[in-house]
Amino acid sequence: MASVSSTAPVAGSKASARAHSGVAPLRAGQGHSFFWRRLHSLSGIFPIGAFLVEHFFSNAFATNGAAAYNENVRFLTGLPFVFFLELFFIWIPIAYHAGYGFYIWYRGETNVGDYPWTGNWLYTTQRWTGAIAFFYMGWHVWSMRFNGVHLLTNSAAAFWKVQNEFHHPWAVAFYFVGIIAASWHFGYGLWLFAAKWGFFTGESARRKFGVVCLLVAVVFITVGTATMVAFLTSPQVAPPAEISTGAQIP
Amino acid sequence: MANNNTVLIKIKRQNGPDSKSYWEEFEIPYRPGMNVISALMDIALNPTTRQGKATTPITYESNCLEEVCGSCAMRINGRVRMACSALIDNLEKPVRLEPLSKFPVVRDLTVDRSVLFENLKRVKAWVPIDGSYDLGSGPRLLPEDQEAAYPLSRCISCCCCMEACPQFNESTGFVGAATISQVRLFNTHPTGKALKRERLSALMGDGGIHECGYAQNCVEVCPKDIPLTRSISEVGREVMKQAIGDLFRK
Numbered sequence A: 001m002a003s004v005s006s007t008a009p010v011a012g013s014k015a016s017a018r019a020h021s022g023v024a025p026l027r028a029g030q031g032h033s034f035f036w037r038r039l040h041s042l043s044g045i046f047p048i049g050a051f052l053v054e055h056f057f058s059n060a061f062a063t064n065g066a067a068a069y070n071e072n073v074r075f076l077t078g079l080p081f082v083f084f085l086e087l088f089f090i091w092i093p094i095a096y097h098a099g100y101g102f103y104i105w106y107r108g109e110t111n112v113g114d115y116p117w118t119g120n121w122l123y124t125t126q127r128w129t130g131a132i133a134f135f136y137m138g139w140h141v142w143s144m145r146f147n148g149v150h151l152l153t154n155s156a157a158a159f160w161k162v163q164n165e166f167h168h169p170w171a172v173a174f175y176f177v178g179i180i181a182a183s184w185h186f187g188y189g190l191w192l193f194a195a196k197w198g199f200f201t202g203e204s205a206r207r208k209f210g211v212v213c214l215l216v217a218v219v220f221i222t223v224g225t226a227t228m229v230a231f232l233t234s235p236q237v238a239p240p241a242e243i244s245t246g247a248q249i250p
Numbered sequence B: 001m002a003n004n005n006t007v008l009i010k011i012k013r014q015n016g017p018d019s020k021s022y023w024e025e026f027e028i029p030y031r032p033g034m035n036v037i038s039a040l041m042d043i044a045l046n047p048t049t050r051q052g053k054a055t056t057p058i059t060y061e062s063n064c065l066e067e068v069c070g071s072c073a074m075r076i077n078g079r080v081r082m083a084c085s086a087l088i089d090n091l092e093k094p095v096r097l098e099p100l101s102k103f104p105v106v107r108d109l110t111v112d113r114s115v116l117f118e119n120l121k122r123v124k125a126w127v128p129i130d131g132s133y134d135l136g137s138g139p140r141l142l143p144e145d146q147e148a149a150y151p152l153s154r155c156i157s158c159c160c161c162m163e164a165c166p167q168f169n170e171s172t173g174f175v176g177a178a179t180i181s182q183v184r185l186f187n188t189h190p191t192g193k194a195l196k197r198e199r200l201s202a203l204m205g206d207g208g209i210h211e212c213g214y215a216q217n218c219v220e221v222c223p224k225d226i227p228l229t230r231s232i233s234e235v236g237r238e239v240m241k242q243a244i245g246d247l248f249r250k
């Protein structure tokens, strides 16, 4: 492939510089975008998708009451090497997936206006749900992790902290939107992963797996909603001692 | 508004690669069964705009008039399709004709589509049979393989799939569905297989198969009903097999 040069002009377009120079031909065998793009695809399944499963499942402990929920948070925050687990399985993958995802979005030319077909809408929706989930997560991490009572050292305050946040209707709405966006993005992302990596190649196999992925998204939305309902309908728990005394939060 | 005996056509024109585009309107006599190409021929008979101004005939490409040569692709009412098979009776009026938007305009509705030819060369979309001695007759193709290959071989290089693709644009330099599908065709050919590795690694270069966002517009617009998304998944699988295999072998 060494003889192929990325600067080789398209035959017949050697004329003066044009306002619209056209799309460059394939840079056969050159560059690293293949690796980065496939890594983006993979990172969405593992570890981010795996983390999403864990996160929805762990939070669903709320449906078993405040004590069960806080016990689960204590378990998770007490995992060995929790700093590195978070760094390598959550922070870095999500930062990469989001960053490269916005880069992909920026370079695509959404055209659902002229071509309003299902696949094309899903293409566009995948970009919007990704963005919504990203901004939701930014706020979610800030408010749950870096603001207010520190859950890594105060796991007993976990249930109260979520309940406290749910006193704001806007927060409840944002959680709901975030859950839907993340669930859809993951479900369709799973389908895209299978289609692009060639796990399901035939039309009917791809369609059937599409139904499976739709179910995955629906299950996620259901579990997420049930968890929210548990927080909203459980009796209000008392704030942990250090907060009720006003020692940390005035 | 045109009356029942005439057809109103709006055409986006451009005198040369570097000139500005402008619109002209034509009102031509209605004839039963007319298509966009025959309408352009009617305009050429009497190149006068609807306002009565004498103008030049429209420049466009066409040849076979039966959707097999691939030369007459243009945007008709915003959507790419073959002009010779676009019956005026079935189109919303006034009919809007524009050149393909992702290829450099040569003049009026004629664009430079040589990027597809260039891409086909870069993936070596041919069966290598040239040599200094007689290679004898080629291997037999099983009927099933013929059946799978035939639909792929119907590609007419019209570039509709590339025009409609949100990922085919100047910032990605994506190779487009047609070339990927031709890789599948030649990689499944018993003699063409000889270049399989080279073709797959060409598609891993910048602008390669990974840029596909699976919007599936390509398969919707393809006038020859080529199973393009299936080709993308099949080739995607082969590309991944080779990429992962090379991690262990190379």
Ligand code: SF4
Residues within 6 Å of the ligand: B161, B164, B165, B166, B167, B168, B176, B177, B211, B212, B213, B214, B215, B216, B217, B218, B219, B228, B229, B232
């Ligand atoms: S599936 Fe979509 S992104 Fe991929 S080549 Fe077809 S139109 Fe383009």
Ligand code: SF4
Residues within 6 Å of the ligand: B154, B155, B156, B157, B158, B159, B160, B161, B162, B177, B178, B181, B221, B222, B223, B224, B225, B226, B228
């Ligand atoms: S794959 Fe279909 S749309 Fe694309 S160039 Fe070939 S015939 Fe045209």
Ligand code: FES
Residues within 6 Å of the ligand: B061, B062, B063, B064, B065, B066, B067, B068, B069, B070, B071, B072, B073, B082, B083, B084, B085
């Ligand atoms: S003129 Fe040949 S495809 Fe339309």
